[in-house]
Amino acid sequence: MNAYELPEAYVARMREQLGGEADAFFASYGQPRTHGLRINPLKLDKGHPQREELIRLFSLRPVPWCGDGFFCGDEARPGKHPYYYTGIYYIQDPSAMLPAELLEARPGEIVLDLAAAPGGKSTQIAGHLGGRGLLVANDPDPERAMVLSENIERLGIANAVVTSAYPGDLRRRFPETFDRVLLDAPCSGEGMFRKDPAIIRMWSPKMVRNCAAKQRALLHDAAAMVKPGGRLVYSTCTFNREENEENVAAFLMEHPEFRLLKEVRLWPHRGEGEGHYAAVLAKEGESAGVRGRGPGGRPGGGPPGRSVRRGRADRATLEALEAFHRFAAEALPGFRLPEEGAPLLFGEALYWLPQPLPGWPDASDLAGLRVFRPGLHLGQWRKGRFEPGHALALACHGSMAAWTLDGRAGDPAVEQYLRGESLPDPDGRGGWGLMTVSGWPVGWLRASGGLLKNRLPKGLRRQI
Numbered sequence: 001m002n003a004y005e006l007p008e009a010y011v012a013r014m015r016e017q018l019g020g021e022a023d024a025f026f027a028s029y030g031q032p033r034t035h036g037l038r039i040n041p042l043k044l045d046k047g048h049p050q051r052e053e054l055i056r057l058f059s060l061r062p063v064p065w066c067g068d069g070f071f072c073g074d075e076a077r078p079g080k081h082p083y084y085y086t087g088i089y090y091i092q093d094p095s096a097m098l099p100a101e102l103l104e105a106r107p108g109e110i111v112l113d114l115a116a117a118p119g120g121k122s123t124q125i126a127g128h129l130g131g132r133g134l135l136v137a138n139d140p141d142p143e144r145a146m147v148l149s150e151n152i153e154r155l156g157i158a159n160a161v162v163t164s165a166y167p168g169d170l171r172r173r174f175p176e177t178f179d180r181v182l183l184d185a186p187c188s189g190e191g192m193f194r195k196d197p198a199i200i201r202m203w204s205p206k207m208v209r210n211c212a213a214k215q216r217a218l219l220h221d222a223a224a225m226v227k228p229g230g231r232l233v234y235s236t237c238t239f240n241r242e243e244n245e246e247n248v249a250a251f252l253m254e255h256p257e258f259r260l261l262k263e264v265r266l267w268p269h270r271g272e273g274e275g276h277y278a279a280v281l282a283k284e285g286e287s288a289g290v291r292g293r294g295p296g297g298r299p300g301g302g303p304p305g306r307s308v309r310r311g312r313a314d315r316a317t318l319e320a321l322e323a324f325h326r327f328a329a330e331a332l333p334g335f336r337l338p339e340e341g342a343p344l345l346f347g348e349a350l351y352w353l354p355q356p357l358p359g360w361p362d363a364s365d366l367a368g369l370r371v372f373r374p375g376l377h378l379g380q381w382r383k384g385r386f387e388p389g390h391a392l393a394l395a396c397h398g399s400m401a402a403w404t405l406d407g408r409a410g411d412p413a414v415e416q417y418l419r420g421e422s423l424p425d426p427d428g429r430g431g432w433g434l435m436t437v438s439g440w441p442v443g444w445l446r447a448s449g450g451l452l453k454n455r456l457p458k459g460l461r462r463q464i
Contacts (some may be wrong), residue, residue: 005029005200006026006029006193006200007200007203007204009204009205010190010203011026013205013240014026014239017239017240017241021267021269024269025267025268025269027269028194028268028269029193029194031268032074033074033194033195033274034071034093034094034268034272034273034274035071035072035073035074035076035091035093036063036069036070036071036072036091036092036093036094036097036273037058037060037069037070037072037078037089037090037091037092038066038068038069038070038089038090038092038097038120038123038124039051039054039068039069039070039088039089040068040087040088040089040090040123040127040155040156041068041127041130042126042127042130042131042155042156042157043086043087043088043155043156043397043440044088044089046067050088050438054083054088054089055070057076057081058070058072058073058076058078059072059073059076060072063094063097065097065098065101065266066094066097066098066101066124067101068124068127069092069094069097071094071272078091079091081409082407082409082414082418082437082442083409083437083438083440085154085418085437085442085443085460086394086436086437086438086440086441086442087154087155087156087394087440088440090119090120090123090124090151090155092120092124093195093273093274094272094273095191095237095266095268095273095274095275095276096120096121096237096274096276097120097124098235098264098266098276098278099121099182099184099233099235099276099278100121100124100125100128100182100233101124102233102235102262102264102278102280103125103128103180103182103231103233103280104128104180104231105125105128105129105133105179105180106128106129106133106179107128107129107130107131107132107133108129108132108133109129109133109134109179109180110133110134110136110177110178110179111125111129111133111134111135111136111178111179111180111181111182112135112136112138112170112174112177112178112180112181112182112222112225113125113135113136113137113138113181113182113184114138114167114170114181114182114183114218114221114222115138115139115140115167115183115184115185115186115218116137116138116139116148116162116184117139117141117144117145117147117148118144118147118148118151119137119147119148119150119151119152120151121182121184122135122137122148122151122152122160123151123152123155123157125182126152126155126157126159126160129159131158131159131338132159132340133159133354134159134160134161134354134355135157135159135160135161136160136161136163136178137152137160137161137162137163138162138163138164138165138167138170139164140164140165140166140167141164142164142370142372145162145163145164145370145372146372148162148372149162149372149373152373153373153377153390153391153394154394155394156391156394156395156396157395158338158352158354158375158376158395159338159354159375159376160354160373160375161353161354161371161373161374161375162371162372162373162374163369163370163371163372164370164372165369165370167218167221167222168221169369170221170225171221171222171224171225173369174225175224175225176224176225176226176227176228177225177227178225178226178227178230179227179230179231180226180230180231180232180233181222181225181226181230181231181232181233182232182233182235183218183219183222183232183233183234183235184235184236184237185211185214185215185218185219185234185235185236185243186211186214186215187211187215187236187237187238187243188203188207188208188211188238188240188243189202189203189237189238190203190237190238190239190240190275191236191237191238191239191268191274191275191276192237192274194268194274195274208238208240208242208243209242211238211243212242212243212246212247215234215236215243215247216247216250216251219234219247219251220251220254220255222234223251223255223258223281223283226283227283228257228283228284228285228286229282229283229284229285229286230282230283231261231280231281231282231283232258232280232281232282232283233278233279233280233281234247234248234251234278234279234281235276235277235278235279236276236277237274237275237276237277238277239267239275239277243277244263244265244277244279245263245279248260248263248279248281251281252281257283257284257285258281258282258283258284259281259282259284260279260280260281261280261281261282262279262280263277263278263279263280264277264278264279264280265277316345317343317344317345317350318343319381319384320343320345320350320381320386321343321350323381323384323385323386324350324378324379324381324386326386327379327386327388327432330402330431330432331388331401331402331431331432331433332392332396332400332401332402333400333402334397334399334400334401335396335400337352338352338354340354340355341353341354341355341375342355344374344375345381346374348380348381348382349377349379349380349381349389350377350378350379350380350381350386351373351374351375351376351377351378352375352376352378353374353375354375373391376391376392376395377389377390377391377392378391378392379392388432388444390443390444390455390456390457390460393434393441393442393443393444394441394442394443396434396441397439397440397441398434398436398439398440398441399439401433401434401441402431402432402433403429403433403434404433404434404435404436404441405417405423405433405434405435405436405445405452406436406437406438406439407435407436407437408437408438409437414435414437414442415462417435417442417443417445417454417456418442418456418461418462419461419462420454420456420458420461420462421454422451422452422453422454423445423451423452423454424450424451424452425447425450425451425452428447428450429447429452430447431446431447432444432445432446432447433445433446433447433452435452435456442456443455443456443457443460444456
């Protein structure tokens with residue numbers, strides 16, 4: 001691809017913006033895309049020996065701006081490896097790793113990712129939280145929110161609530177609630193041209209203006225939800241000033257309570273990656289501490305994706321939780337629920353809802369919101385019988401289970417399991433166990449009648 005295949009108006013804008021660097025910038029369109037992955041520190045922290053195994057396996061090279069991020073060649077194909085199903089890494093453009101690093105979330109904080117799908121930045125934030133505090137990951141589009149929820153599940157994140165709400169609705173419910181807010185805003189996608197040429201045909205100066213106007217409204221919503229003393233990171237994957245520096249300058253004029261800490265740009269002609277822009281904004285004042293209300297948990301009706309409603313008896317929730325504890329004593333003797341939290345029953349689905357701070361005893365602030373994942377999905381409670389959820393398997397390590405069937409990449413049993421096939425049980429196991437790859441679960445097995453019945457969700461199975 002060369003500059004003459006790009007819209008003339010875009011070429012003229014970028015030549016004006018970059019001056020003498022423009023030719024190098026346009027030449028980058030003729031270079032191969034850069035690929036990357038980010039290791040999940042919730043499963044493989046920096047001292048874990050399997051990190052080195054991954055680095056060798058995929059020939060990884062460090063990303064300078066992300067401690068868990070790595071460049072990898074396209075030939076590595078990490079999305080096809082069985083390790084992908086264990087959630088020990090997330091495939092992500094290296095440039096896109098920048099905003100969540102600048103957010104600098106810390107364990108115990110309450111963090112909002114306002115436009116979170118498909119989940120790269122949310123899962124990165126969760127790694128910084130280290131299982132403590134609360135992550136609210138939101139996307140207004142229900143289909144995108146479902147993908148977001150699946151990625152939260154795959155990486156074994158227990159302290160996240162996934163919602164699908166318009167930012168204005170969240171702003172009215174959660175004023176000055178969050179320690180940190182990330183707004184990776186929908187944009188004109190100029191940094192996606194090399195990845196998806198179809199975006200080039202959609203681009204126009206009018207589209208840039210429309211995106212900039214929408215982003216200013218989103219910034220207004222995001223700012224209202226940041227606690228005094230908190231941090232807001234605004235980012236885009238586009239290059240023009242109108243959606244980036246000019247939007248931030250206008251925001252600061254309208255919101256004198258914020259100050260700009262830094263602006264960072266990644267350019268494809270200056271380094272590896274597709275490019276990104278991010279601005280770090282600090283809200284003046286000191287945190288008022290724990291508010292009386294906030295994202296919490298109370299038993300409610302309806303399955304995930306429907307509104308949380310009051311009216312479910314506490315007794316039913318406690319009975320479901322007792323059934324879970326009986327199951328865990330047999331199948332997961334090494335697993336412990338987080339100390340902070342509360343059970344939440346959606347119909348037959350039992351969740352453990354993060355409740356990171358005292359003073360948040362109920363879920364009335366979630367009433368009416370479309371909630372896809374209110375914490376860790378423990379499983380289904382049906383007629384006094386508990387069946388574990390896939391998310392529970394991925395939140396564990398194989399060492400926590402009563403028994404596992406462990407394999408390595410290329411093992412026939414691993415490939416059969418990923419295709420959804422049942423496996424023979426020569427050892428005569430009983431009850432529930434985990435299928436693992438190098439110790440990391442990919443899903444449940446249930447021993448019965450000489451077979452290990454496959455409980456990998458159908459939507460996650462490999463096509464034959």
